[in-house]
Amino acid sequence: MTEARLTVNPHFAVGAIRRELFGGFVEHLGRHVYDGIYEPGHPSADAEGFRSDVIELTKELGVSTIRYPGGNFVSGFRWEDSVGPVSERPSRLDLAWHSTESNEVGLHEFHGWLEKVGSDLMMAVNLGTRGTLEALDLLEYSNVRGGTALSDRRVANGRSEPFNVRMWCLGNEMDGPWQLGHRSADDYGKIASQTAKGMRQIDPDIQLVVCGSSSAHMPTFGEWERVVLTHTYDDIDLISCHAYYEERGGDLGSFLASAVDMDGFIDTVVATADHVGAVRGSSKKIDISFDEWNVWYIDRFHAVDKITGIDNWPTAPRLLEDIYSVADAVVFGNLMISLLKHADRVASASLAQLVNVIAPIMTEPGGPAWRQTTFYPFSITSRLARGAALRLELDSPMYATEVYGNVPVVDGVATHDAESRQSALFLVNRSQDEALTLTVDITALGEVAVVETHTLADDDVYAKNTLQHRTRVAPKPNESVAVADGILTVTLPPVSWTAIALA
Numbered sequence: 001m002t003e004a005r006l007t008v009n010p011h012f013a014v015g016a017i018r019r020e021l022f023g024g025f026v027e028h029l030g031r032h033v034y035d036g037i038y039e040p041g042h043p044s045a046d047a048e049g050f051r052s053d054v055i056e057l058t059k060e061l062g063v064s065t066i067r068y069p070g071g072n073f074v075s076g077f078r079w080e081d082s083v084g085p086v087s088e089r090p091s092r093l094d095l096a097w098h099s100t101e102s103n104e105v106g107l108h109e110f111h112g113w114l115e116k117v118g119s120d121l122m123m124a125v126n127l128g129t130r131g132t133l134e135a136l137d138l139l140e141y142s143n144v145r146g147g148t149a150l151s152d153r154r155v156a157n158g159r160s161e162p163f164n165v166r167m168w169c170l171g172n173e174m175d176g177p178w179q180l181g182h183r184s185a186d187d188y189g190k191i192a193s194q195t196a197k198g199m200r201q202i203d204p205d206i207q208l209v210v211c212g213s214s215s216a217h218m219p220t221f222g223e224w225e226r227v228v229l230t231h232t233y234d235d236i237d238l239i240s241c242h243a244y245y246e247e248r249g250g251d252l253g254s255f256l257a258s259a260v261d262m263d264g265f266i267d268t269v270v271a272t273a274d275h276v277g278a279v280r281g282s283s284k285k286i287d288i289s290f291d292e293w294n295v296w297y298i299d300r301f302h303a304v305d306k307i308t309g310i311d312n313w314p315t316a317p318r319l320l321e322d323i324y325s326v327a328d329a330v331v332f333g334n335l336m337i338s339l340l341k342h343a344d345r346v347a348s349a350s351l352a353q354l355v356n357v358i359a360p361i362m363t364e365p366g367g368p369a370w371r372q373t374t375f376y377p378f379s380i381t382s383r384l385a386r387g388a389a390l391r392l393e394l395d396s397p398m399y400a401t402e403v404y405g406n407v408p409v410v411d412g413v414a415t416h417d418a419e420s421r422q423s424a425l426f427l428v429n430r431s432q433d434e435a436l437t438l439t440v441d442i443t444a445l446g447e448v449a450v451v452e453t454h455t456l457a458d459d460d461v462y463a464k465n466t467l468q469h470r471t472r473v474a475p476k477p478n479e480s481v482a483v484a485d486g487i488l489t490v491t492l493p494p495v496s497w498t499a500i501a502l503a
């Protein structure tokens with residue numbers, strides 16, 4: 001058994017954890033909306049056609065803001081199609097996912113669902129096939145109380161109060177050649193700046209997110225951020241990052257170290273944003289909205305799922321329905337650790353996505369809803385991580401990876417809420433064959449008791465929860481945790497994620 005040591009001290013605060021860090025993402029894609037959150041014929045459907053079993057699981061997951069309606073979908077979306085009497089809404093081609101969008105669920109219905117799950121809306125505007133005017137129209141429709149054509153239209157459509165949407169994304173992944181309306185950094189920076197200025201003229205208090213890179217491995221990464229921020233620095237609040245990870249070619253060691261890539265991605269974007277700020281002599285800081293992150297077997301999507309054909313535009317097809325393993329959940333939990341470690345500059349994040357589509361919640365039409373393995377690290381971290389994120393003084397053995405070189409076997413972060421005096425530790429053991437004993441110096445926390453422990457691990461690191469075996473994988477209490485004389489000890493099984501709450 002190997003050993004590692006770390007120190008937790010509330011004086012090592014990285015930054016306050018903002019609730020927006022635990023956001024989600026609902027895209028009109030596959031069976032996410034239709035046959036996912038919305039299934040009027042389902043036995044658990046409420047009066048509005050939303051599945052109440054999915055509502056309950058979403059609440060348990062603990063998602064704060066939810067980004068909507070895409071994703072790639074938004075770059076072909078006409079928001080006007082999704083409001084007004086449902087019977088009059090047009091069906092449209094969704095070019096991003098080669099599907100048919102019925103518009104049966106639109107802005108009003110989705111906002112109603114958000115009220116049921118207790119989450120806030122983060123809205124994306126279409127800067128792919130549309131432009132500034134349509135973005136301004138949508139903002140007027142959403143946030144202006146009344147007395148204008150578009151705000152009165154919202155009132156006539158049944159919503160007298162403004163939706164009061166606080167966070168807005170200026171397009172989606174505009175650096176990606178797959179994106180409808182993909183632009184150069186220069187062209188996108190100009191339209192994003194112009195749109196942001198106009199939106200602020202309507203509602204100065206909104207938070208605006210400009211598109212950063214679709215991954216840290218895009219050929220334009222770094223330069224994209226520099227050019228886009230040079231155009232938009234004074235107009236926006238946040239720049240986005242997107243990242244998806246998957247195990248490739250049986251290289252589990254590198255996959256388990258995916259958070260190393262996320263750490264570097266965040267650090268590089270922060271450095272680039274600060275560079276642009278320095279050149280401008282600005283004291284303003286641009287924070288990060290990590291508004292798409294997850295494990296996604298994207299290679300499988302391209303090889304198997306992709307829909308084609310002029311006569312083939314299905315409604316709610318099964319797309320991106322990845323079934324997650326224990327190893328996936330460990331990587332996923334580690335990505336959350338990375339976000340928390342950067343709580344000073346990652347102001348907001350959105351798990352992509354929520355139901356059926358690369359999702360922590362799965363459903364079967366007319367059947368059950370269940371938790372994937374990734375559900376657990378999210379729900380537990382969202383519930384326990386409060387106050388400030390703490391930097392750990394970590395002394396860990398290293399291991400060699402194909403992709404990232406030598407990396408620590410253990411990764412982790414702590415949180416501490418000064419008011420309630422509650423702390424939490426989130427840890428991963430990336431070793432594939434060895435359990436690890438961790439010694440944690442918690443003297444600086446004073447007298448503490450262990451209130452909860454959870455470890456996600458399994459003899460079969462590829463074990464999954466499926467329709468047939470919906471509760472095969474779940475975290476278990478970690479009986480090894482002990483505290484004596486200011487020292488906490490815990491055994492972390494191979495390929496595991498652990499949370500420990502102290503009070």
Ligand code: AHR
Pocket residue numbers: 027070071072073172173214292352353
């Ligand atoms: O989340 C799935 C897709 O991934 C989103 O639509 C897009 O923004 C990203 O490429």
